[in-house]
Amino acid sequence: MFVSVEEARTLLSALLPERETEHVPLALAYGRTLAADLIAKVSHPSATESALDGIACRGADTLLASRDTPVRLRLVGESRAGQAFAGEVGAGEAVRIYTGAPLPDGADAICPVEQLQDAGDDIVLLRPALSSDVRHEGGDFRAGETVLRAGVRLTPSRVALAAALGHAEVPTLRPLKVAVMSTGDEVVEPGQPLTAGQVYNSNAYGLLGMLQEAGCQAALLPAAPDSPEALELALTSIGGADVLLTSGGVSMGKYDFVRDLLIEGGQVSFWKVRMRPGGPAMLGGWRGLPVFGLPGNPVSSLVVFHVIVRPALTGQPLSTLRLRAGTPFRGLADKTAFWRAEVRGAEVFDYAKQGSGVLRSLSEAGALVVMPEGSSAEVGDEVDVVLMG
Structure with missing residues (x-):
C-alpha cells in the first residue's frame, strides 16, 4: 500500500496511545509537551519599574537637557529592588534608581547613569529623561492572562516563562516510550572491528538523539540479525514500549524480514511512502505494539523520522x-x-x-x-x- 507523507503521519498518529497527563516540577519539565493552558498567577512586572540604572524624575523637568545646556535636579532619595522610595518625587527633584526597582510616585521618566554627573546633593542631566525606559506593571503579562497554550513543547525559554507565571510544577503529557532496533547481519556496534560489507549502527544513535530532542523516552535494543526466528523473538520480547522503531528490513529484498514478518503475523497499514529519500518505509503492528519500519539507508532513515515520525510523536506539525x-x-x-x-x-x-x-x-x-x-x-x-x- 502506497501512501503520501501526510497520510503516513496521520496513520502513525492514529496508532499511538492516548497520552496521560503528569504534573512535574519545573526542573523536570524541559522537553515535555504542555497538557493544559498556563495562566499567570501574578503580573509581570509586578510593579512599574526602571529598565536601567540612573535617576527617576519628572520628564517635563528635563526636556531641554543636553551637554551644552545641562539640567540640575535635587536628589531626594533612592529606589532599589526590595526597598522602594517611600516618598513622592516633586518638581525639580530626582531619585537614584536601579534596574528593576519600583518607580517612585510622581516620577514618569528615567535618565541613565551614563548621562549623569554628580554635583553634591544635586544631579546633573546631560540629556532628557525618557518615559520609554519605564517598564509598566503588567507590561509583559497580567495576572489571570493565559500565556502558554496546551500543546506547546517546553523549551528552556518556556520553562523560564512558566516560572515567571508563578507555577512550581506544570501539567505535561507523559513522554512516549520508544524502542529503537536496527536489523541486519551487517550491522556492527561502533568500536568493534569492521569487515568488508559491514556497517556501524549509525541509524540507531541518530534516532536516539532525535527522539531525545522530541521529548521521548528512548531505549536502544540490540540489533536483530537477518533471521525470521530471531526477529520474531526480538519483537515478542519487547516490553513497556509505546512504539517500536526499526531500521532496515522493510524494502523488497530477499532478506527484508521485518516487512515479511508483519505481513504474515502482524498488521500492515502501509509499506511504501511516496517520498525521496525514504520511500521504503512501513507502518504496522505486532501483538498490539505499533511498529514503524524505517529504511536501512542512514539518510533515508533520519529524513523519514524527521518529516513523518517526529510530527506524529510530538503532535507538532512539520515546521518550514x-x-x-x-x-x-x-x-x-x-x-x-x-x-x-x-x-x-x-x-x-x-x-x-x-x-x-x-x-x-x-x-x-x-x-x-x-x-x-x-x-x-x-x-x-x-x-x-x-x-x-
Missing part, C-alpha cells in the same frame, strides 16, 4: 521556512522530494551529494528543500525549507 532558491530544485512526478540543501542568508542552495548513503550530507547541509509531487523550482523561486538542526 519560505526561502529563495539559489539553485534549481527538480521535482518528481509521483513523489514528494526532500533535497538536502544549505541555507545562506535568505537563500537555499542544493547540496551536491544527494545519495541516501551519504550520511555526512545531513551534518553539512542541515536543511531539506521540500518539492511536492509534480513541482520544481528555478533560481529565485520561493521554496519550503525544513531545518534539520
Whole structure:
C-alpha cells in the first residue's frame, strides 16, 4: 500500500496511545509537551519599574537637557529592588534608581547613569529623561492572562516563562516510550572491528538523539540479525514500549524480514511512502505494539523520522521556512522530494551529494528543500525549507 507523507503521519498518529497527563516540577519539565493552558498567577512586572540604572524624575523637568545646556535636579532619595522610595518625587527633584526597582510616585521618566554627573546633593542631566525606559506593571503579562497554550513543547525559554507565571510544577503529557532496533547481519556496534560489507549502527544513535530532542523516552535494543526466528523473538520480547522503531528490513529484498514478518503475523497499514529519500518505509503492528519500519539507508532513515515520525510523536506539525532558491530544485512526478540543501542568508542552495548513503550530507547541509509531487523550482523561486538542526 502506497501512501503520501501526510497520510503516513496521520496513520502513525492514529496508532499511538492516548497520552496521560503528569504534573512535574519545573526542573523536570524541559522537553515535555504542555497538557493544559498556563495562566499567570501574578503580573509581570509586578510593579512599574526602571529598565536601567540612573535617576527617576519628572520628564517635563528635563526636556531641554543636553551637554551644552545641562539640567540640575535635587536628589531626594533612592529606589532599589526590595526597598522602594517611600516618598513622592516633586518638581525639580530626582531619585537614584536601579534596574528593576519600583518607580517612585510622581516620577514618569528615567535618565541613565551614563548621562549623569554628580554635583553634591544635586544631579546633573546631560540629556532628557525618557518615559520609554519605564517598564509598566503588567507590561509583559497580567495576572489571570493565559500565556502558554496546551500543546506547546517546553523549551528552556518556556520553562523560564512558566516560572515567571508563578507555577512550581506544570501539567505535561507523559513522554512516549520508544524502542529503537536496527536489523541486519551487517550491522556492527561502533568500536568493534569492521569487515568488508559491514556497517556501524549509525541509524540507531541518530534516532536516539532525535527522539531525545522530541521529548521521548528512548531505549536502544540490540540489533536483530537477518533471521525470521530471531526477529520474531526480538519483537515478542519487547516490553513497556509505546512504539517500536526499526531500521532496515522493510524494502523488497530477499532478506527484508521485518516487512515479511508483519505481513504474515502482524498488521500492515502501509509499506511504501511516496517520498525521496525514504520511500521504503512501513507502518504496522505486532501483538498490539505499533511498529514503524524505517529504511536501512542512514539518510533515508533520519529524513523519514524527521518529516513523518517526529510530527506524529510530538503532535507538532512539520515546521518550514519560505526561502529563495539559489539553485534549481527538480521535482518528481509521483513523489514528494526532500533535497538536502544549505541555507545562506535568505537563500537555499542544493547540496551536491544527494545519495541516501551519504550520511555526512545531513551534518553539512542541515536543511531539506521540500518539492511536492509534480513541482520544481528555478533560481529565485520561493521554496519550503525544513531545518534539520
